[in-house]
Amino acid sequence: MMVKKAPFLNLNQSSLAARIRRKKLEPVLLIFSAICLLFVLFIFAMATSTAASPDQKLPLKLIPELTIGQETEENPTFAFIGYVDTDAKGNIYVLDTKYRQLKIFKKDGQLLRTIDIPQGQGPQELNQFSGLAVTPSGRIFINGDRKMILYEAEGNYLRTVSVNFHVSCIGSPGTEEIIGIGPYEGKILHVFNDQGQITSSFADAFDVPQEFQQMKMMPMFGAPLIFSCSKDGRIFVMNPHSYEVLIFRNGKLEAKLNGKNEFYHPIIKKPTKTGLAFISTAAQVFPAGEYILVYLSTPEKKSIMADVFLKGKQIGSLELPGEPKAIDYEGKLYLIDQQEYPRLIRCAPKVETK
Numbered sequence: 001m002m003v004k005k006a007p008f009l010n011l012n013q014s015s016l017a018a019r020i021r022r023k024k025l026e027p028v029l030l031i032f033s034a035i036c037l038l039f040v041l042f043i044f045a046m047a048t049s050t051a052a053s054p055d056q057k058l059p060l061k062l063i064p065e066l067t068i069g070q071e072t073e074e075n076p077t078f079a080f081i082g083y084v085d086t087d088a089k090g091n092i093y094v095l096d097t098k099y100r101q102l103k104i105f106k107k108d109g110q111l112l113r114t115i116d117i118p119q120g121q122g123p124q125e126l127n128q129f130s131g132l133a134v135t136p137s138g139r140i141f142i143n144g145d146r147k148m149i150l151y152e153a154e155g156n157y158l159r160t161v162s163v164n165f166h167v168s169c170i171g172s173p174g175t176e177e178i179i180g181i182g183p184y185e186g187k188i189l190h191v192f193n194d195q196g197q198i199t200s201s202f203a204d205a206f207d208v209p210q211e212f213q214q215m216k217m218m219p220m221f222g223a224p225l226i227f228s229c230s231k232d233g234r235i236f237v238m239n240p241h242s243y244e245v246l247i248f249r250n251g252k253l254e255a256k257l258n259g260k261n262e263f264y265h266p267i268i269k270k271p272t273k274t275g276l277a278f279i280s281t282a283a284q285v286f287p288a289g290e291y292i293l294v295y296l297s298t299p300e301k302k303s304i305m306a307d308v309f310l311k312g313k314q315i316g317s318l319e320l321p322g323e324p325k326a327i328d329y330e331g332k333l334y335l336i337d338q339q340e341y342p343r344l345i346r347c348a349p350k351v352e353t354k
Contacts, residue, residue: 058308058316060291062333062347068092068109069343078103078342083132084325084334085172086231087153092334093140094344095132102132102142104155113155117142123160124149131170133178136231136329139194141178143170148196161196168219174231174329181227181237183216188223189235189248202251206239212267220267220280228285231329236285238294241266245285245294259307259314263298284324286333288349293333295324321345 069077082097090107102115118125131143138153146166150158167180167190177199180190187201205222208215215221220240228236235248243264245257267280282297293306304320322335322345335345 058318059352060288060308060318061350061352062288062318062321062335063350064321064345064347065332066109066346067343068094068105069341076341078344081325081336081338081342081344082129084336084344085132085134086326086328086334087134087138088136088329089138090328090330091138092328092344092346093132093134095129095142096342097129102140102151115140115151115155117149121145124157130168131180133170133172135172135176135178135194136174137176139176141170141192141196143167143180148192150196159196166219168223168225169227171227171229171235172231173229173233173235175233179227179229179235181223181225182219183222186217189227189237191251200251203237203246203248203253206241208241209266220278224280224282226282226284228283230287230327232287234287236283236292238281238283238285240280245283245292255312257292257294257309257312257314259294259309261296261307263296265298286324286327287331288333289331289351291349293318293320293324295320297323321347 078094078096079098080096081094083095085093091112092105092107094103094105096103100117100119102117104112104114106112119127121127126142126144126149129142129144133141140151142149146163148161148163150161152158165182165184167182170178170180172178176194178192180192181188182190183205184190185201186205187203188205189203190201191199193199205216208221212221219225224238224240233249234254237246237248238244239246243259243261246253247255247257263281265279265281267278270277270279284295284297286293290310292309294309295306304323305317306320306324307314308316308318320335322337324333324335326334328334331349333347333349335347337343337345
């Protein structure tokens with residue numbers, strides 16, 4: 001109110017009354033200016049605390065220590081790397097969805113064995129791949145076509161198990177039981193034992209916008225198509241409708257991460273020549289030491305960047321040497337780079353100290 005009255009006062013007049021008013025007004029103006037400055041600083045602080053800066057210097061680094069994949073056109077190691085996992089011995093399992101092969105490497109990158117997965121509908125055949133999970137002892141699960149094919153650690157075929165709902169992805173949280181994701185009887189995460197049988201389910205389907213309400217119990221809507229596991233038992237699930245990552249352990253919700261990224265988009269409808277397509281941002285989430293990396297997979301991104309969280313807060317972003325696919329029992333990350341030729345890169349997280 002004082003600022004509005006100020007124009008009616010002639011500060012150049014020499015009367016005593018004017019000088020008194022001016023002296024009373026100056027402290028008020030100073031206080032008002034200080035309040036405005038504090039308000040601007042508060043807004044700036046709020047903005048910087050909720051949005052991560054890609055230029056922010058982080059002490060976290062990913063140090064490459066092993067690369068698997070030949071840089072030649074003749075007999076390349078991989079045609080297209082679809083899924084990656086590891087066992088407790090450090091063996092590396094790479095499912096090549098184009099060659100239709102599971103290649104198993106020793107910890108040092110030496111090829112141990114190859115398992116062919118023919119196309120078809122027979123017991124040992126799959127038309128489509130939708131996940132790989134390996135238990136600590138080396139039992140192998142390959143998912144697709146509403147069934148899972150199980151192999152022993154030595155690579156011998158064990159059995160094929162039918163699943164009566166759509167499991168869009170599977171993973172190993174470091175136990176002899178594996179996890180599958182897909183809306184079924186109100187839950188989205190399902191525990192399969194080493195025989196491929198469901199033993200329990202947990203995690204409610206996500207709330208969906210009103211326009212998708214009828215599709216809540218369908219893949220992509222009530223649950224994301226993919227999720228991530230770390231070998232310490234944590235399971236990371238991205239909400240398909242908002243930038244929210246739920247972290248589960250032992251069947252219970254342990255924590256939530258809420259972030260911001262210009263490349264994150266909730267499910268949207270997109271008209272096509274044949275009808276409608278639904279598009280959603282996929283996320284790979286893995287720990288890197290005490291940090292958590294959230295990689296958003298979208299064709300809009302020009303570089304491979306992950307959002308970085310520490311103690312539940314988004315603190316910045318980190319450029320990656322490839323798309324993260326798995327983590328081993330030592331906390332080392334496995335990333336893929338398929339730009340020039342398909343290759344797998346193992347990186348060790350390192351935190352630089354001042």
